[in-house]
Amino acid sequence: MTVPDNCPPRYPSTGISVLIVGAGVAGLMAALECWRNGHDVRVIERTPEQVTTGDSFTIGPSAIRALCRWPQMAAENEKIASTPTVSFHTMTGNQVTAPKHLNYTQESDSKNMSKLVIRHWRPQFHDMLLKQLLAIGVTVEYGHRAVEYFEDGPTGRGGVVLEDGIRMEADVVVAADGVGSHSTGVTMGREVRARPTGEALYRTAFPAELAMADPMVRERFPPLEDGAHIELWNSQLGHFFIGRTGETMSWVLTHKNNDTATESWSHETDPEEVLKLTATFPDWPEVADRLIRLTPKDRLLHFRLMWRDPQPCWVSPAGRIVQIGDAAHTYVPASGNGATQGLEDAISLATCLRIAGETEQAPWALRVHNKLRFVRVSCLQKLGLINQNGYSRGVEKGESQPKTLRYMTAPWIWKHDPEPYAEENYGKVLEHLQRGTPFQDTNIPPGHVYRDWSIDEILALQERGEEVVLDGEWV
Numbered sequence: 240m241t242v243p244d245n246c247p248p249r250y251p252s253t254g255i256s257v258l259i260v261g262a263g264v265a266g267l268m269a270a271l272e273c274w275r276n277g278h279d280v281r282v283i284e285r286t287p288e289q290v291t292t293g294d295s296f297t298i299g300p301s302a303i304r305a306l307c308r309w310p311q312m313a314a315e316n317e318k319i320a321s322t323p324t325v326s327f328h329t330m331t332g333n334q335v336t337a338p339k340h341l342n343y344t345q346e347s348d349s350k351n352m353s354k355l356v357i358r359h360w361r362p363q364f365h366d367m368l369l370k371q372l373l374a375i376g377v378t379v380e381y382g383h384r385a386v387e388y389f390e391d392g393p394t395g396r397g398g399v400v401l402e403d404g405i406r407m408e409a410d411v412v413v414a415a416d417g418v419g420s421h422s423t424g425v426t427m428g429r430e431v432r433a434r435p436t437g438e439a440l441y442r443t444a445f446p447a448e449l450a451m452a453d454p455m456v457r458e459r460f461p462p463l464e465d466g467a468h469i470e471l472w473n474s475q476l477g478h479f480f481i482g483r484t485g486e487t488m489s490w491v492l493t494h495k496n497n498d499t500a501t502e503s504w505s506h507e508t509d510p511e512e513v514l515k516l517t518a519t520f521p522d523w524p525e526v527a528d529r530l531i532r533l534t535p536k537d538r539l540l541h542f543r544l545m546w547r548d549p550q551p552c553w554v555s556p557a558g559r560i561v562q563i564g565d566a567a568h569t570y571v572p573a574s575g576n577g578a579t580q581g582l583e584d585a586i587s588l589a590t591c592l593r594i595a596g597e598t599e600q601a602p603w604a605l606r607v608h609n610k611l612r613f614v615r616v617s618c619l620q621k622l623g624l625i626n627q628n629g630y631s632r633g634v635e636k637g638e639s640q641p642k643t644l645r646y647m648t649a650p651w652i653w654k655h656d657p658e659p660y661a662e663e664n665y666g667k668v669l670e671h672l673q674r675g676t677p678f679q680d681t682n683i684p685p686g687h688v689y690r691d692w693s694i695d696e697i698l699a700l701q702e703r704g705e706e707v708v709l710d711g712e713w714v
């Protein structure tokens with residue numbers, strides 16, 4: 240197989256055709272990794288063109304290491320990744336802790352880039368994946384909305400029906416269509432219930448120069464020559480996140496939900512609506528309102544936060560459809576893991592299919608992948624819930640960050656590498672699934688014994704003021 244310049248070597252062809260539904264972060268990475276692992280790829284997306292809304296997210300080292308196997312992306316990532324300093328504040332904007340890098344080694348302010356918490360602007364990160372896909376000659380087929388998933392065991396094919404009635408088929412269909420995917424009807428045999436968390440986010444990112452037009456905003460948030468900074472304002476009323484780099488200003492206001500928000504990345508709203516809310520906050524500073532007022536209407540989203548219980552089964556009965564990313568597991572923002580786990584899924588799945596090596600074995604690859612990943616993502620979902628509460632508490636005297644944040648930088652999370660993990664464990668999991676031999680996950684907190692859990696159970700504990708017991712080494 241010929242490989243375009245500046246692309247990683249490609250494994251020999253497996254002949255497995257893969258149809259990826261959804262060109263988000265997980266879907267695009269799955270397309271790249273499937274190509275690298277020797278599979279034939281096609282990607283469809285419901286939007287008519289590339290979407291450039293969104294603000295920022297954290298990408299953990301486990302995913303960064305993997306994308307750096309692509310030289311073009313490794314170089315681009317150097318340019319677009321930022322390692323912000325973070326300071327904690329009261330909800331009136333008063334600084335409680337000095338700006339400090341968050342790092343995975345929990346050493347005092349390590350400057351080692353590979354150990355620092357990295358943020359990306361979602362539109363830039365998404366664009367980097369798309370450019371890489373174009374470089375290997377795969378184009379996203381836009382304007383294709385999947386409304387139904389199906390599979391046919393005897394023919395060994397899976398497929399989707401599009402809105403206009405067209406049917407598309409492949410050996411493997413990857414549901415990478417984000418929250419509320421139709422595919423759960425096939426994988427879980429039912430829709431997965433989404434429940435409001437009671438919170439919503441006003442969120443935006445826009446050119447910093449727009450914010451700098453106001454002298455008061457400029458004085459409080461002076462232009463950054465280089466680097467990036469995040470302020471986290473916390474109280475029981477909500478949280479205000481202000482993130483900025485030299486070029487981009489971003490803020491996110493988490494608040495009690497007033498039912499006007501939706502779980503959508505395209506629900507635009509007016510800054511005036513936010514100002515009505517902040518008018519109810521005691522001693523809310525004028526400068527924050529000015530920043531909100533400067534936000535372009537078409538860049539401001541109102542996103543409703545929903546909970547979903549862990550979904551243990553991501554694979555259809557005949558093994559031709561598999562969910563990845565938010566379609567398989569949703570995260571609250573406090574988990575810092577939505578994008579990272581979607582990327583890890585993509586790498587793990589493509590590796591499992593390469594090891595399976597042929598179409599007939601693909602269903603086992605999907606089941607092995609599900610088994611390799613489920614407990615890990617479920618543990619991280621649980622941490623997100625615990626961390627969500629930690630943020631509300633803010634920082635206490637003598638602390639440099641909320642205690643719960645330490646959980647998110649534990650070695651079992653960031654030291655993981657999904658490709659070698661799948662290579663080392665594929666055979667063991669296959670034996671486990673086919674013959675019932677024991678298998679122990681090693682990409683989870685060491686010593687942890689997993690048992691199913693639900694959002695209700697965790698919330699009930701938290702309501703009674705009880706700690707969620709985390710057995711094993713979670714930190």
Ligand SMILES: Cc1cc2nc3c(=O)[nH]c(=O)nc-3n(C[C@H](O)[C@H](O)[C@H](O)COP(=O)(O)OP(=O)(O)OC[C@H]3O[C@@H](n4cnc5c(N)ncnc54)[C@H](O)[C@@H]3O)c2cc1C
Nearest residue numbers: 261263264265285293294385416417504564565577578581
């Ligand atoms: C436009 C956009 C902006 C975002 N901005 C942020 C952000 O600022 N911060 C943050 O933390 N997270 C953001 N997210 C979510 C974040 O990207 C995901 O939580 C995470 O990266 C996991 O990615 P995913 O690919 O599973 O889901 P997503 O990134 O949500 O991608 C899902 C893709 O599937 C497409 N799709 C959905 N339904 C269908 C269908 N029926 N047929 C075909 N295609 C379909 C969607 O249009 C989307 O492109 C954003 C998502 C989107 C879509």
